[in-house]
Amino acid sequence: MRTFIIDTPLDMHIHLRDEDMLKLVAPLSAKTFCGGIIMPNLVPPVTSKEAVVAYKQRIIDAIGDEKFEPYMTLFFQKYSKEFLKDVKDDILALKLYPAGITTNSEGGVSVIDSIELKETIEAMIELDIPLCIHGETNGFVMDREKEFMPIYESLAKDFPKLKIIMEHITTKDAVDLLDKYDNIYASITLQHLLITLDDVAGGMLKPHLFCKPIAKRYEDRDALVKVALEGHPKVMFGSDSAPHPKHAKEACGCAAGVFTAPIALQVLVDLFDKNGKLDNLSAFVSQNALKIYNITPPKKEIVLIEKEFKVPSSYSSETQNVVPMYSDEVLNWSIQE
Amino acid sequence: MRTFIIDTPLDMHIHLRDEDMLKLVAPLSAKTFCGGIIMPNLVPPVTSKEAVVAYKQRIIDAIGDEKFEPYMTLFFQKYSKEFLKDVKDDILALKLYPAGITTNSEGGVSVIDSIELKETIEAMIELDIPLCIHGETNGFVMDREKEFMPIYESLAKDFPKLKIIMEHITTKDAVDLLDKYDNIYASITLQHLLITLDDVAGGMLKPHLFCKPIAKRYEDRDALVKVALEGHPKVMFGSDSAPHPKHAKEACGCAAGVFTAPIALQVLVDLFDKNGKLDNLSAFVSQNALKIYNITPPKKEIVLIEKEFKVPSSYSSETQNVVPMYSDEVLNWSIQE
Numbered sequence: 063m064r065t066f067i068i069d070t071p072l073d074m075h076i077h078l079r080d081e082d083m084l085k086l087v088a089p090l091s092a093k094t095f096c097g098g099i100i101m102p103n104l105v106p107p108v109t110s111k112e113a114v115v116a117y118k119q120r121i122i123d124a125i126g127d128e129k130f131e132p133y134m135t136l137f138f139q140k141y142s143k144e145f146l147k148d149v150k151d152d153i154l155a156l157k158l159y160p161a162g163i164t165t166n167s168e169g170g171v172s173v174i175d176s177i178e179l180k181e182t183i184e185a186m187i188e189l190d191i192p193l194c195i196h197g198e199t200n201g202f203v204m205d206r207e208k209e210f211m212p213i214y215e216s217l218a219k220d221f222p223k224l225k226i227i228m229e230h231i232t233t234k235d236a237v238d239l240l241d242k243y244d245n246i247y248a249s250i251t252l253q254h255l256l257i258t259l260d261d262v263a264g265g266m267l268k269p270h271l272f273c274k275p276i277a278k279r280y281e282d283r284d285a286l287v288k289v290a291l292e293g294h295p296k297v298m299f300g301s302d303s304a305p306h307p308k309h310a311k312e313a314c315g316c317a318a319g320v321f322t323a324p325i326a327l328q329v330l331v332d333l334f335d336k337n338g339k340l341d342n343l344s345a346f347v348s349q350n351a352l353k354i355y356n357i358t359p360p361k362k363e364i365v366l367i368e369k370e371f372k373v374p375s376s377y378s379s380e381t382q383n384v385v386p387m388y389s390d391e392v393l394n395w396s397i398q399e
Numbered sequence: 400m401r402t403f404i405i406d407t408p409l410d411m412h413i414h415l416r417d418e419d420m421l422k423l424v425a426p427l428s429a430k431t432f433c434g435g436i437i438m439p440n441l442v443p444p445v446t447s448k449e450a451v452v453a454y455k456q457r458i459i460d461a462i463g464d465e466k467f468e469p470y471m472t473l474f475f476q477k478y479s480k481e482f483l484k485d486v487k488d489d490i491l492a493l494k495l496y497p498a499g500i501t502t503n504s505e506g507g508v509s510v511i512d513s514i515e516l517k518e519t520i521e522a523m524i525e526l527d528i529p530l531c532i533h534g535e536t537n538g539f540v541m542d543r544e545k546e547f548m549p550i551y552e553s554l555a556k557d558f559p560k561l562k563i564i565m566e567h568i569t570t571k572d573a574v575d576l577l578d579k580y581d582n583i584y585a586s587i588t589l590q591h592l593l594i595t596l597d598d599v600a601g602g603m604l605k606p607h608l609f610c611k612p613i614a615k616r617y618e619d620r621d622a623l624v625k626v627a628l629e630g631h632p633k634v635m636f637g638s639d640s641a642p643h644p645k646h647a648k649e650a651c652g653c654a655a656g657v658f659t660a661p662i663a664l665q666v667l668v669d670l671f672d673k674n675g676k677l678d679n680l681s682a683f684v685s686q687n688a689l690k691i692y693n694i695t696p697p698k699k700e701i702v703l704i705e706k707e708f709k710v711p712s713s714y715s716s717e718t719q720n721v722v723p724m725y726s727d728e729v730l731n732w733s734i735q736e
Contacts, residue, residue, distance in 0.1 A: 203597050203600055204541065258539070259539070260539060260540050263599070266652035266653055266654060267604065267609040267653035267655070268651070268653075269604055269606075272604040276600055279539060279541075315602075315604070315605060316605075318603070
C-alpha cells in the first residue's frame, strides 16, 4: 500500500467559529494540520488585542493536546500605528472584508480606496503585516471577483511593499494577476480545485457546495488547478473550511460555506497524485506559506495511505452537526491514525 | 381601488404532475386561467393516445367545476404519421426534451438532428402540430440555452413550415432569435421576468427559486422583460409552474422548479402596471397564444384588484405541501373572489 508523508501541512484560511462549533471543528483541523490562519469574522468581529488573545486561548483550549498553531488575524478596520504595534506579536495578518460580502462581514470596509486606507496600510507595511483580502464586489455573482481585480491592482501599485494575499481565488483573472505584481499572492481552497457552478446548480441544487466566492467556470477551475499543481511559489492552500450547522445549510436560505477541514489532505493527495504532481504538494500545502509568511509552525508529519476512507455523513457533538464535503462518499486516501 | 380585467388568461406551459399533487395544484391553475398547455413529463412520460386521454381525464376530475381547458402534449419521440394522425385531436403540441436535461426527461431525445427526426417532424407539419422545445444542451449551466441556439436555427431553417416554440426562454440570445425566423416563437415564465442568478445564489442559496433553465444575467432578464412588456406577438406567458414537495425543495439535492401558478396573474399585473404597460398584458397572457395556437378556450374573465395579498407559506393537502414563489410575502394585487 502506497504512503505519502506531508511535512508541516498548513491551512492558510480557516473558519473555526466559536463556542460549541469551535469545540467540534478545531480538533479536526488540528488533527491533520500543524497550523493555520484563523479568520476573524466572529460576531462581533475580532478587532482588539484582547479579543485576539482571548479567541486564541479558546482555540487552544478546544484543540487540547494536538500540536497546532492558530495564526490569528484582525478584522480590517482603520487602525492606528500604535494599536497595530501593540497587537503585532499576537497576529499574522489583517483580513479585509468588503462590507456585507459574506458571513458576518457587515462591519467590513465600504470603500476600498488607497487614500482612505493609507494610514492603516502604511503602518502595516512598517510593521511587516500582510493584508488578506476577500476580493469580491457586490456585482453579479459570477462577476464579483473579476470586478475586484482593479482594486487589487490599485493596492498593489499604490503600496508596492504591502504583501497582499488574494484569499480563496476562483477565477482565471485572479490567477493572471499573480505574475503581474510582485506583492500579490493567493490562497486557493479545496473545493475550487474540484467543482464549478455546474456542481452547485447544474444538476440538483447542492447547498453543501455553496460558498462565497461561488464556484465559477471550467476554464477558471483549470487555471487554479494549474498553479496549484505546479506548486506556483505565490500560491498557498487555504481551505476556507467554513462549518455551518446542518440545519442552516439545508434551509430555505442556505448559508455560504463548504466544510472541508477533515478531508482536505486526503483529497489533495489524490488530486496531485492523479496528475503526477505529488512532488509539488509540499510547496502548495506547506513550503510556499512558510516562505510567504516567514513562520515556523510546530513540526508535524502526516502520513497518508492509499486506502479507502468513507467520509462520515456528518461530524457532530451534543449540540452541533456539520456535513463535510463528500459526505458518505469514499475517498482513495486516508490519514494514518 | 383600481381593478383590471384579464380576459381569457392562458398559461402556455404548466406542470400539473399526477395523483395527489395533481389534485392539489390543478384547481389552483384552473382558478385563474381558462386553459393551459400541460407538460407530458410524467413517470413514465406521456407517449400514447391512451396515456393522453387518461391523463386529461384525471386533470378534469381534479379541477372539478372550474372552466379550464387542459391542452395536452405528447412527450416527443419518433412517431409515425399514422400514430400522430390518430392522436392529433387529443393534443395541441409535441414537447421535445433533450435526454436527461430536467425533471423526468430521461427518455428524451439524445441527438436533436433534422435528418434523424425528419419523418416525425414532416408528419407534424402535415398535421399542423407545433413543436415545443426545452432548449438546453448539457454544457455549463450558464451557457446551456445559448449553446442550444444553433439547434433551434437548424430546425427553423430545415423545416420552415414547422411551428417551433422555444419554451421558458432565459437569455437575450433566445430573444434575438424571435425576429430572425418566422417560425420561431417563445414562452416566458414568471420568475425569469423577475429574478437573476443573484436571487438564486448571490446572497443565501434559495432552493425555491432554483429552476431549469437557471435564471441568468441582468441583461438577459432585461431582454425578456422588454419583449413581454411590449406584447411582442411571438411571445406567450407560460409559467412553467413546477411544484415539488417542500421536503424535496429543501433537501440536500434540491429539485429544479418554481411553483408560481397561484400568484402568476397578481404579479404580472403589478409588473406591467409599474412599467406603464397594462395595455399589453392581454397580448402576453392571452391574445398571442390564441393566435399562435389557433385555439378557442372557454371564456373566463379574471378581475384583479389593487389590494394587498399575503402569499401563503405553502399550499397543502393531506399528503402534499408545496411552497410558492413569494411565500409569506405581500403582493400589491389580489384576485377578486
